[in-house]
Amino acid sequence: MVVVADKSLVLLKGKKREYLVEASDKKFHTDHGILDLGELREKTFGGTLMTHLGYEYAIIKPRAPDFFRHCKRTGAPMMPKDIGIILAYTGLCPEDNVLDAGTGSGILAIYLGTIAKKVVTYERNGEFVKIARKNIEAAGLRNVELRHADIVSEVPHLKKNFNLITLDMKDAAMVIPHIKKVLKPGGFLATYSPFFEQTEDIRVAIEREGFSEVQTLECVERNLDFTKRGTRPSTRVAHTGFITIARL
Template identity: 60%
Template sequence: MIAQGEYILLKAEGGREYFTSVRDEKLHTDLGIVDLKNIEGLEWGAIVYSHLGKEFKVLKPRTPDFFKHIKRTGAPMMPKDIGTIISYTGVCPDDTILDAGTGSGVLAIYLGTIAKKVITYEANEHFVNVARKNVDKAGLKNIEVRHGNIVEEIKSLEGPFDVVTLDMQEAAKVVHDAKRVLMNGGFLATYSPFFEQTSEIRAAVEREGFNDIITVLINEHELEFGERGTRPSTRVGHTGFLTFARK
């Protein structure tokens, strides 16, 4: 049953979605007013109605819903790139992960739904506060958001970590210590939107003697369905380059 304070996703006609929580308040929408306190005690998937008689289906939010609806501090890493990181590094339930460049916490939240523990660093204090609130909304107690510059902070970390992920401008400067805190067989994964930064990262992992080094660009095309046929969308949205290396 749905409890007081739980976050919920209300799905309505026309693809409308409302990300909110169960509380003693009313949600005002263009489809009418929904009394949120009446949702407490219902089962997931229940149908509730606005004062205009419009239907809303009550769903339990999953990670993609948090990606769409939580507060952002900038352009987050996209699901296609996050999925590639998870698959290439083999993130599993026993893993302890070090993440840097938290941003709004999107990658940390995805990782936290799988791994045992995620420690994530962010140098911008405002971003830290946003990420902590987002992690709290996701209900994940295994994510620790720390305020600090990983370039310096990693020098005092011991590890071992199963995976280290870096989404930050100075990632190349962290590679040496990232290898030190990784367990043998652990993976380093870096993300960068620029060729120049990616080249610096690639040179750094090669210099440090990492194994199984690979740099990839993942393109995603949604299929378009029309009367004349079906084809991939011509829209190309560049995100970034991923580099993987194994200790």
């Protein structure tokens, strides 16, 4: 069993609520009493922590979906369903170097970093950089390098070093003319855009560059609601974005 080190991030999972906390000297107030976060240092992942009222929380090592749910956000992070499509259709693996832009809250970069050898992620907004850096550090990922810069002006200076390039940003189409210089043969480009118009610009740019295996798709996630009256698909149908995947 792995012991919880000082300052480690821990997911405390109760019957109804869960919290992402740090092992520290602090006390954490919940609906079910106070948790002494100092006690975490004597515990192991897989163990439990009790509130002063006797409610039990499981001590869990957080994983990428926990960061998605609990990290501080600067805008709309990519949803796990869309991240899943990118991981599956590009076959991301532990030998891969990834170029990612824009970082946003760092959610996609965190998922990529849990699999890839190295992720270099670009964000041009300084305030977002601070928050994403905290999120990435909290995830304990030393292989994710966050650069505060505009990818459109930086990409011409990068080397041909990447197996996957992910673009989740408005001007993705402006980056595409430079992709051939930085993406290794057989590597993938994956873009994400909420609008048809952006997606069309991306497709036009991809067409000019002569990629292969080009496809644009939308992942529709539909949950099932289990109620006393019966079981049926959830009435919440939400659009997120269109994913375009292309290969060199």
